[in-house]
Amino acid sequence: xxxxxxxxxxxxxxxxxxxxxxxxxxxxxxxxxxxxxxxxxxxxxxxxxxxxxxxxxxxxxxxxxxxxxxxxxxxxxxxxxxxxxxxxxxxxxxxxxxxxxxxxxxxxx
Amino acid sequence: xxxxxxxxxxxxxxxxxxxxxxxxxxxxxxxxxxxxxxxxxxxxxxxxxxxxxxxxxxxxxxxxxxxxxxxxxxxxxxxxxxxxxxxxxxxxxxxxxxxxxxxxxxxxxxxxx
Numbered sequence: 001x002x003x004x005x006x007x008x009x010x011x012x013x014x015x016x017x018x019x020x021x022x023x024x025x026x027x028x029x030x031x032x033x034x035x036x037x038x039x040x041x042x043x044x045x046x047x048x049x050x051x052x053x054x055x056x057x058x059x060x061x062x063x064x065x066x067x068x069x070x071x072x073x074x075x076x077x078x079x080x081x082x083x084x085x086x087x088x089x090x091x092x093x094x095x096x097x098x099x100x101x102x103x104x105x106x107x108x109x
Numbered sequence: 110x111x112x113x114x115x116x117x118x119x120x121x122x123x124x125x126x127x128x129x130x131x132x133x134x135x136x137x138x139x140x141x142x143x144x145x146x147x148x149x150x151x152x153x154x155x156x157x158x159x160x161x162x163x164x165x166x167x168x169x170x171x172x173x174x175x176x177x178x179x180x181x182x183x184x185x186x187x188x189x190x191x192x193x194x195x196x197x198x199x200x201x202x203x204x205x206x207x208x209x210x211x212x213x214x215x216x217x218x219x220x221x222x
Contacts, residue, residue, distance in 0.1 A: 008149070034210075043199060043213035044152070087151070096167070097211060099144075101151035 003027060006088050006100035014108050017078050021103045023088030024070045032091035033064055035073050037084045038102065044087055047073075078107045112136075113214035115200055121220045128187040130217050132200030138212075139205040141183035143167075143175060145196040146216075152199065158183055159205060190221045 006023045013019045033050035048055065050062040050071050061074040071088055088100035116131035134141065142157040154167030156175040164175050172194060176184045187194055197218050201211040
């Protein structure tokens with residue numbers, strides 16, 4: 001079983017739409033959770049950390065459900081510039097991050 | 110701004126060649142990582158290092174070795190390149206401990222023919 005599983009998509013949404021991605025993780029001892037963004041042919045970059053209480057950064061909201069072992073990312077009022085692949089990332093152990101395969105989002109004009 | 114650089118963006122090598130991929134970071138990070146990224150498989154950790162001369166195997170170390178002689182530099186070595194090592198190779202670095210961000214280099218697209 002994979003450490004982190006995501007729906008690969010693609011998600012094609014119109015500008016202004018709200019879109020949500022979920023991700024599940026297998027290790028109940030996982031300690032930290034993140035969403036990374038990867039643009040086409042570019043390196044991944046941290047989008048936001050995911051805290052137990054949930055957190056919001058502008059149009060982006062991340063939630064963690066430890067009991068069900070899933071993480072979500074909600075994007076409101078989608079912009080064309082949000083088109084990218086979103087990687088769910090889980091930290092388990094001292095230094096290792098486990099990456100999901102990513103969910104591809106395309107925002108359509 | 111944190112900067113992680115990789116020696117090449119594109120590399121073409123023949124089967125059996127020895128290949129060196131170099132990574133340099135300028136933020137005095139303790140941790141450095143090598144991943145490969147393949148469609149449908151995501152990023153998979155090959156090796157990481159948490160200090161000079163220290164290395165730990167990741168999930169897929171077979172066919173690879175690493176070297177970290179200086180804090181800022183982490184090298185990935187393919188002793189005898191094979192076609193199944195054709196991939197995008199990404200280097201990353203981070204501070205040690207706690208919840209932290211990994212900073213990635215731009216990647217090296219390696220093709221083994």
